[in-house]
Amino acid sequence: MSAKGWDILFLYFHDIVQxxxxxxxxxQFEDFLAVNTLIACHRYGNDPGDYPCWYSPEKDTGQECELAVLHGFIAVTKGSAxxxxxxxxxxxxxxRERELRCYLVGRMSKNDALALRLAEELNERVARLQVLLYDPELESGNRKPIPPCTAAGGLVDTWITRSRTAPKKDAEQLSLQPWTIEWSLDDIFSRLAYINFAQYGSMARNYYEFIIIDRNPGRExxxxxxxxxxxxxxxxxxxSSELFRQVIQKYVPADxxxxxxxxxxFDPVPQPFPPNQYNSHRARVRCWNAVESFRTIIEAARRDRPLTIYPLESRFISNIATGLESDGVITRVSDYELPCALPIVIRGTDGYDDIYFYYKLPSEIERNIPNLKLLRRDLLEFSKAYKRDYPDAVFARGRINVHYCAWPLQMPPSFQGLNFQTPEGRIYRWKALPFDLPLASGHWQSIINSEINDKLPFACLVDTTLVVCAENRESVDANLEALFDIGKKFGWTFSIPSSSWTPDFRRLGLGTLWEGVQPALTEAVDGDAAEQSIPLEISKCRIS
Incomplete structure (x- = not known):
């Protein structure tokens, strides 16, 4: 039905059509979507107190979120605490202990290209959501979810409310008692059957139906x-103005x-602290040795401030995670597991934003970290000694190429399950050793000492800074070939400018090591980052 048809109903039959x-x-469902979109554009009333008025966002779940409606999503029913x-x-x-999880049922047209993409997007957010997708036209008395929301265990643990009890005298045993399911997916189906009968009549069921359950009880x-x-x-x-324009052109009469x-x-509400994103994380290496004061700032923020992550920050973190996944640094987890950390956004000293991860090891290990002093060689002293042994020696300064926020090493076996959750709800496991895992830089340096510094008398690598020596210019190629052979074994690559070779090692600035882009700690202390997102507090993490 066109806008003109709904106009007639509203103008002449508003007393019987609510x-x-x-x-x-x-x-068709597209007809119902059209009238709801026009209602969201306030064509049929601006204030629920007006008469006549079809706009009733406080009572009509379908009108509760105008942005969702303008994108073609019509909410049908919901449940919340x-x-x-x-x-x-x-x-x-x-x-008695009782828990309730929020849920939402909504619909999108099968003709909408975003419908299945939305299902896939939400289905990947396993830390936050359980998502089931249905095609009502395929159902024959037995509801079964359809792809992409048919992962193993998709129908497991779909309770909405549950409770458990214990005698008051044994209240400490309450956490050991089994749960009793009070409301579940079957009850949602029963409610939908009633809603379909009472509100939709014989409307064609040419839509996809989403059932979205909040994984965590008690959330707003x-x-x-x-x-x-x-x-x-x-x-x-x-x-928002462009989205509104598209909707008007589609549904409102031309005149x-x-x-x-x-x-x-429909101007969007300004969002504070939009991240200043570097052109590509592949061309950027973040600080890997966050100093103790930085960890102290994070811990204090975690204690004193609520978790606040703005949508633009969330999108920024998601974009970086997608890039890290494509580079093989992390891999996305398709089934839920307890997340160990949540990234936070901190501005770097160069003005661009970076993400950091707060991982806390068991307290007995944390206490011993300051006592674990790894032998770190001095590049300047190494070069001086080499020059004494070989007066005609030449030197070049370079670097080993590392990931944006991880060392080019596979995760140690004891940390194979280390993961993190994005604000959107995706869970990723690390395939490479992240900078922010305590002791990671020490483990990296121990591998470098063993594989390069102890095996090649003409090379010394500290963190990422590399100095390569040769007895004379004629032996440069042979030394580089030996270094690159070790790199091939581990998948390491090096950047050594050919123009940097010099007989005077003092020109290479070996007294200063590059440490990646540092966080703007002063700004964080002074409050510029006070509203930045706070790390997720995880008491236990499954690490196999």
Missing amino acids: WTNLGHFAF DPPIPPARVEGEIV FDLLDIVADALQKLNTDPP EREKYLKEGN
Whole structure:
């Protein structure tokens, strides 16, 4: 049905046609989407107190999030803890603990190219969401989810509310008691059956149906905001004004579009602290030796401030994670596992933002870290000694190429399960050794000492800074070949400018080591980074 058809219903039959039964007048789902989009554009009322008015965001779940509607997502029903459920309470002679998880049911047209992409996007966010996708036209009395939301265990643990009890005198045993499921996926299906009968009549079921469950109980309901943000991301983050213009051109009659575009007020709310992203993380190496004061700042922030990550920060972290995955530094986890850390955004001394990870080892190991002093060689003294032995020697300064935030080493066996969660909810495991794992730089240097510094008398590598020597210019190529052979064994590459060879090693500045782009610690202390996101506090982490 076109806008003109809905206009007639609203103008002449508003006393019998309310927002609750608009579905009975829609032949196809696209008709229902059209009227909801027009309602979101305030064509049929601006204030629920007006009469007539179909705009009722406080009562109509489908109108609760205008941005989701403008992207083609119509929410059908939801569940949330409002008011929040107390974790445990005494009921007579027993203690009862009850948990509730938020859920959302929504629909998108099968003709919308974003529908299946949205399902895939949300399905990858395993740390936050459980996502099931259905095709109502394929159902024959037995609901089964369809790809991409059919991962192993997809239908496991889909409870909404559950409780457990223990005698009041044995309240400390409550955590050991089994849970009783009070509301689950089957109850959502029953509610949907009633909603379909009462509100949609014989409307064609040419849509995909999403059931989205918050993995963590007790959260404030934000699933619609998550869906809207995911659709924004998939649609390449168009400005709100551009999205509004596209909707007006699609649904509003041509002779009224100019008026809507002039009156429309869909300017986005400014987001604080938009990250200043470097052109490519591949051309950037972040600081790998975050000093103790930096770790202290992170710990203090974690204690004193709530977790606040703005959408632009979340997108920034997601983009870097995607790049690290494509480079083979990390791999995405398709099934849920307890995350060990959440990246935070910290501005570097060069003005560009970087991400850092806070990993806390067991306290007995942390206490011994300052006592683990690894032998670090002095490049300047090494060069002086080589020059004494070979007066005609030549020298070159270079570097070993490392990842943006990880050493080019496979994870040690004891840390194979080390992972992190992005703010969006994806979980990644490290394939390479991350800078921010305590003792990582020491482990890296021990490998370098063993494989390069102890085996090649003409080379010395500290962190990433490399000095290569040769007895004379004629032996340069042979020495480089020996170094590169070791690199091939481990997949290492080196950058050694041919123009840097010189008989005067003092010109190479070997007294100073490059340490990557440092965090702007002073700014963090002074408050410029006070509103930056705070690391996730993880008490336990599965590390095999």
